[in-house]
Amino acid sequence: MEVGAPDYLAGERQTAEFDVESMKVTWAGSRHALEVSDRMARLVASDPVFRKDNRVMLSRKELFKNTLRKAAHAWKRIVELRLTEEEASRVRFFVDEPAFTDLHWGMFVPAIKGQGTEEQQQKWLPLAYKMQIIGCYAQTELGHGSNVQGLETTATFDPKTDEFIIHSPTLTSSKWWPGGLGKVSTHAVAYARLIVDGQEHGVHGFIVQLRSLDDHMPLPGITVGDIGMKFGSGAYNSMDNGVLRFDNVRIPRDQMLMRVLQVTREGKVIQSDVPRQLIYGTMVFVRQTIVADASCALSRAVCIATRYSAVRRQFGSQNGGPETQVIDYKTQQSRLFPLLASAYAFRFVSEWLKSLYTDVTEKLQRGEFSTLPEAHACTAGLKSITTSATADAIEECRKLCGGHGYLANSGLPELFAVYVPACTYEGDNTVLLLQVARFLVKTVSQLGSGKVPVGTTAYMGRARHLIQCKSNVQSAEDWLNPQVVVEAFEARSLRMSVACAENLAKFPNPEEGFAQLAADLVEAAAAHCQLIVVTKFFEKLQQDIPGKGVKKQLQILSSVYALYILHKHLGDFLSTGSITPKQGALANDQLRSLYSKIRPNAVALVDAFNYTDHYLSSVLGRYDGNVYPTLYEEAWKDPLNDSVVPDGYQEYIRPLLKQQIRNARL
Numbered sequence: 149m150e151v152g153a154p155d156y157l158a159g160e161r162q163t164a165e166f167d168v169e170s171m172k173v174t175w176a177g178s179r180h181a182l183e184v185s186d187r188m189a190r191l192v193a194s195d196p197v198f199r200k201d202n203r204v205m206l207s208r209k210e211l212f213k214n215t216l217r218k219a220a221h222a223w224k225r226i227v228e229l230r231l232t233e234e235e236a237s238r239v240r241f242f243v244d245e246p247a248f249t250d251l252h253w254g255m256f257v258p259a260i261k262g263q264g265t266e267e268q269q270q271k272w273l274p275l276a277y278k279m280q281i282i283g284c285y286a287q288t289e290l291g292h293g294s295n296v297q298g299l300e301t302t303a304t305f306d307p308k309t310d311e312f313i314i315h316s317p318t319l320t321s322s323k324w325w326p327g328g329l330g331k332v333s334t335h336a337v338a339y340a341r342l343i344v345d346g347q348e349h350g351v352h353g354f355i356v357q358l359r360s361l362d363d364h365m366p367l368p369g370i371t372v373g374d375i376g377m378k379f380g381s382g383a384y385n386s387m388d389n390g391v392l393r394f395d396n397v398r399i400p401r402d403q404m405l406m407r408v409l410q411v412t413r414e415g416k417v418i419q420s421d422v423p424r425q426l427i428y429g430t431m432v433f434v435r436q437t438i439v440a441d442a443s444c445a446l447s448r449a450v451c452i453a454t455r456y457s458a459v460r461r462q463f464g465s466q467n468g469g470p471e472t473q474v475i476d477y478k479t480q481q482s483r484l485f486p487l488l489a490s491a492y493a494f495r496f497v498s499e500w501l502k503s504l505y506t507d508v509t510e511k512l513q514r515g516e517f518s519t520l521p522e523a524h525a526c527t528a529g530l531k532s533i534t535t536s537a538t539a540d541a542i543e544e545c546r547k548l549c550g551g552h553g554y555l556a557n558s559g560l561p562e563l564f565a566v567y568v569p570a571c572t573y574e575g576d577n578t579v580l581l582l583q584v585a586r587f588l589v590k591t592v593s594q595l596g597s598g599k600v601p602v603g604t605t606a607y608m609g610r611a612r613h614l615i616q617c618k619s620n621v622q623s624a625e626d627w628l629n630p631q632v633v634v635e636a637f638e639a640r641s642l643r644m645s646v647a648c649a650e651n652l653a654k655f656p657n658p659e660e661g662f663a664q665l666a667a668d669l670v671e672a673a674a675a676h677c678q679l680i681v682v683t684k685f686f687e688k689l690q691q692d693i694p695g696k697g698v699k700k701q702l703q704i705l706s707s708v709y710a711l712y713i714l715h716k717h718l719g720d721f722l723s724t725g726s727i728t729p730k731q732g733a734l735a736n737d738q739l740r741s742l743y744s745k746i747r748p749n750a751v752a753l754v755d756a757f758n759y760t761d762h763y764l765s766s767v768l769g770r771y772d773g774n775v776y777p778t779l780y781e782e783a784w785k786d787p788l789n790d791s792v793v794p795d796g797y798q799e800y801i802r803p804l805l806k807q808q809i810r811n812a813r814l
């Protein structure tokens with residue numbers, strides 16, 4: 149905010165019962181992370197190249213070219229200022245525009261790192277790090293996305309020339325969707341079925357050059373282009389999601405990523421001791437980052453809706469005084485505050501998931517693979533529930549802002565359009581929950597065998613207790629006890645998984661049973677993932693959290709998150725007998741009282757996200773709350789208002805009006 153400018157939300161900020169600066173540190177993860185973030189936010193906001201207020205008005209071509217300009221400028225600044233990786237990734241965050249660079253850094257580089265041999269990494273990574281080559285991740289095809297084993301592209305070894313022949317045998321085998329592919333990437337990690345000596349060896353990644361490094365023209369045998377406009381204006385259309393066909397394209401043998409499986413000069417296929425699933429490792433990495441993205445997108449929407457709800461007034465004027473702030477309506481609070489709590493919950497679970505991922509990666513380096521299934525289940529499941537909740541929440545925030553939320557300059561329509569594909573990319577959310585369900589059913593089925601479940605399924609080791617325990621909640625106050633809450637969530641989750649396992653056992657063919665019970669399995673998987681989020685929020689509170697009143701606010705938010713989920717899924721808790729209807733009603737009583745505790749802190753709690761006005765790009769979410777004059781000014785900037793009488797008046801409006809007049813005279 150400019151020095152001396154009026155702050156229409158100052159009153160709201162004065163009622164905060166905690167130290168906002170300390171909460172900013174907790175949200176950012178550390179004082180250092182906050183400092184870096186703050187500096188990079190200002191760097192981006194003060195640079196005219198990164199302007200984004202006109203984005204929804206641009207044609208696709210203009211938008212795309214502008215994105216190229218921003219990406220090139222960002223890279224120039226990163227190199228000039230010698231920014232660290234952490235700083236560079238904050239620059240990407242605040243530039244706030246999907247671009248080919250996301251796939252280059254986020255998938256192409258990690259695929260080579262995770263699936264390439266030492267030699268391959270040494271050859272390709274320096275080129276990629278300097279952006280002397282630009283890569284994408286070409287897995288999905290027109291006919292196959294979720295079913296990776298069903299991909300049709302082939303990579304056939306030719307021992308005569310020591311090459312692989314990459315080919316798209318059918319229309320449905322055309323690569324379809326990869327970001328950065330359509331117009332920019334010079335290379336791809338393309339996934340194809342490996343065929344050696346007429347035998348198939350599953351799907352593997354191959355580094356394929358697509359375009360000339362001299363004139364950017366597609367190489368012989370490559371057909372490549374953009375797949376067309378996507379949902380919404382602006383939004384994901386800055387990305388060149390592409391289509392790609394291979395017509396017997398030859399690549400050297402050493403361009404197959406060979407950490408998992410090697411093909412020798414003689415055409416021998418050698419399986420290393422690394423599990424086959426490591427071929428899916430890049431997806432595990434990105435799913436983990438997507439959970440962190442969910443907390444960012446959600447907190448952004450909630451920040452806009454909270455500030456605007458404090459500015460907006462409707463009804464309730466007493467003796468000509470001001471009307472009621474809509475944030476004071478209990479319905480507004482019961483829709484908004486759980487989303488605020490969810491933003492914090494997703495933030496902390498993403499922190500935990502990142503540490504789990506780092507730990508598993510270190511173990512993989514040492515040749516320990518036992519934690520891979522849990523890492524897969526956690527990343528897949530949390531990606532699924534956090535993105536689904538965030539997509540729904542952004543739309544709810546739009547509605548919480550009434551009519552003005554529908555204006556592009558509220559920032560919410562574009563945020564929604566850019567965010568919703570997260571429910572689909574990197575694994576459709578239902579497909580991913582089915583993976584979690586497989587993991588849970590397997591864990592349950594091993595309970596009797598003496599194998600002790602660990603990590604996020606450790607609670608299943610107490611199945612005997614959880615299957616019959618009764619919650620001893622007797623008052624609304626009891627629901628503030630994390631142990632009580634966690635036990636109710638554990639009982640619900642365990643009982644849902646066990647019920648699924650019991651029902652599955654009734655089918656002679658387990659796969660048929662899995663298919664028939666898929667809807668129940670998905671619900672059991674979601675219950676397990678919600679338990680993880682709740683638990684990790686409570687565990688965060690065990691840490692030392694400095695700053696006046698900060699921990700207290702987080703305790704309130706953790707209870708709101710847990711009791712909101714309980715209230716929303718009350719049917720599960722009641723039907724599994726994890727709690728009684730009376731206890732469910734007490735949870736709801738507690739939730740109401742927690743909302744009143746959040747109310748004086750709401751604006752400060754969203755200030756703690758530390759978002760600049762440039763990043764929010766929302767008239768409704770402005771830090772200073774100066775909404776109405778800005779809405780009014782912005783309206784006049786619309787190109788339609790460039791002329792008082794619109795283009796087309798002479799051709800289409802005038803004749804109509806004349807005709808009406810004639811008719812009226814008749």
Ligand SMILES: CC/C=C\C/C=C\C/C=C\C/C=C\C/C=C\C/C=C\CCCCC(=O)SCCNC(=O)CCNC(=O)[C@H](O)C(C)(C)COP(=O)(O)OP(=O)(O)OC[C@H]1O[C@@H](n2cnc3c(N)ncnc32)[C@H](O)[C@@H]1OP(=O)(O)O
Nearest residue numbers: 236237240249250253254294296425428437524573574575
């Ligand atoms: C210097 C820096 C400068 C600037 C910075 C600039 C930029 C920013 C940088 C970074 C940004 C970071 C990240 C963001 C990047 C991009 C994000 C933006 C956009 C997103 C792009 C989206 C890209 C995509 O969508 S890529 C395509 C994704 N596709 C999918 O997800 C497909 C989903 N399908 C599957 O995963 C699988 O096919 C399946 C799991 C559903 C089924 O597979 P399969 O049939 O083989 O399996 P099963 O038989 O069911 O299972 C076999 C066993 O394997 C286990 N399994 C399955 N998957 C995994 C896994 N991933 N890991 C481990 N194990 C796995 C499964 O459990 C089975 O085990 P079991 O024991 O045998 O039961």
Ligand SMILES: Cc1cc2nc3c(=O)[nH]c(=O)nc-3n(C[C@H](O)[C@H](O)[C@H](O)COP(=O)(O)OP(=O)(O)OC[C@H]3O[C@@H](n4cnc5c(N)ncnc54)[C@H](O)[C@@H]3O)c2cc1C
Nearest residue numbers: 285286287288293294325326327569572573574575576578
């Ligand atoms: C914006 C965007 C960017 C993308 N970027 C990339 C990229 O860079 N690289 C890349 O390779 N791919 C990319 N993709 C592709 C993406 O990964 C796939 O779209 C995604 O994995 C879903 O696969 P699908 O499209 O085949 O969906 P489908 O599997 O066809 O899903 C359609 C419906 O079928 C259901 N379904 C499917 N299988 C099952 C099942 N077994 N049981 C029950 N229900 C099922 C799903 O739940 C869904 O409702 C991108 C997609 C989008 C939208």
